[in-house]
Amino acid sequence: MTTANPPRQRAPDCAPWNKGHLIGPKPPLKLPEVWGIRIRLQLDNNTRQLALFNLAIDSKLRGCDLVSLQVRDVVHGGRALKRAAVIQQKTGRPVQFELTPNTRRAVEEWVDAAHLQSGDFLFPSRIHGSPHISTRQYARIVKSWVTQLGLDPAEYGTHSLRRTKATLVYRRTRNLRAVQLLLGHTKLESTVRYLGIEVDDALEMSEQTEV
Structure with a gap:
């Protein structure tokens, strides 16, 4: 007698951080908000979180x-890469991203300050038994960033950072295919839904139309 295979368990690091919470589309950060967080972290000399924030925006x-x-994903020979690529856990497909000068500098300073080696996780956890920070820890850090800006933490989340640069790229270029590649989406329709651009574009066209 054969038994059915047990359901595949979700990897701990990919467990949804918002389980049990009300969820909905999270708006991207605006440029003044991006710089507001960045400057606060610079003034606080928070090397770790500055590297995490800049890399979240760029990647x-x-x-x-x-x-x-891991360190080797974005740093070779002590220097941060201008471009990097990783395999997405959700899709199993590779996605590439750029590291701007601010991000490269922040990552190099963090790796040096934390004495990280090539095979180490870039953001190791401070909790014993956890090799790197969890998505839940990351969500709490994002919450602290937006709260310090006076924003409602219930309205923003980790996907706000994922959407920020992608939204800016689309607004400047209107190139959906480029944004699809940057986000690593397999379908263009997913990119349209993710950015919510159909509604935004319709409203923008309506605002520019006088009757």
Whole structure:
């Protein structure tokens, strides 16, 4: 007699951080908000969180992919890469991203300050038994960032950071295919839904139309 295979368990690091919470589309950060968080972290000399924030904005990665980055994914020979690529845990497909000068500098300073080696996780956990920060820890950090800006933490989340640069790229170029590649989506329809651009574009066209 054969038995059915047990259901595949979700990896701990990809467990939804918002389980049990009301969820909905999380708006991207605006440029003044991005710089507001960045400047606060710089003034606080918070090297770890500055590297995490800048990399979250540039990489546009899902939380589970961001927190599981290893040093070698973004740093070679002590220098941060201008471009990197990782395999997405959700889709199993590769996605590439750029690291801007601010991000490269922040990552290099963090790796040096934390004495991290090539095979180490880029953002190791301070909790015993956990190799890197969890998506739940990452969500709490994001909550602290938006709260310090005076924003409602219930309205923003880790996907706000994932959407921020992708939304700016779309607004400047209207190139959906480019944004699809940057987000690592397999279908263009997913990118349209993710950015919520159909409604935004319709409202923008309506505002520009006088009757």
